[in-house]
Amino acid sequence: MFRSLKDLEEYTIGATDGDVGSVVNFLLDDERWVVRYLVAKTGGIFGGRQVLISPISFRQADLVDPALLPGVDRRQDQEQPELRP
8 A cells, every 4th residue: 555655754653662752754765766764753852862763663554543553662762773964
C-alpha cells in the first residue's frame, strides 16, 4: 500500500514500553527512491533531540491512531544515532 510521506509526519513513534517521540522528517536515497531513515524528535519539550530510525525497525503502523510501532523499548530508541545537520 502506498502512503504519502506527508501523511506520516507527526505520527507518534511508540515502543514496547511507551511512546518515544514523533516523526518530523525523512532521509531518502535519491538514487533508489526509498526512505532510508525517519527523523524522530524524542524527549520532552526542553530535552528533545532528533534521532535517525531505520524503517526496517518498525513492525507495524497504526493508521487509526497514527503511530509507528517498532519492536524495541524506549532505551533502545534513545540509543539511535542523533541527527546533526
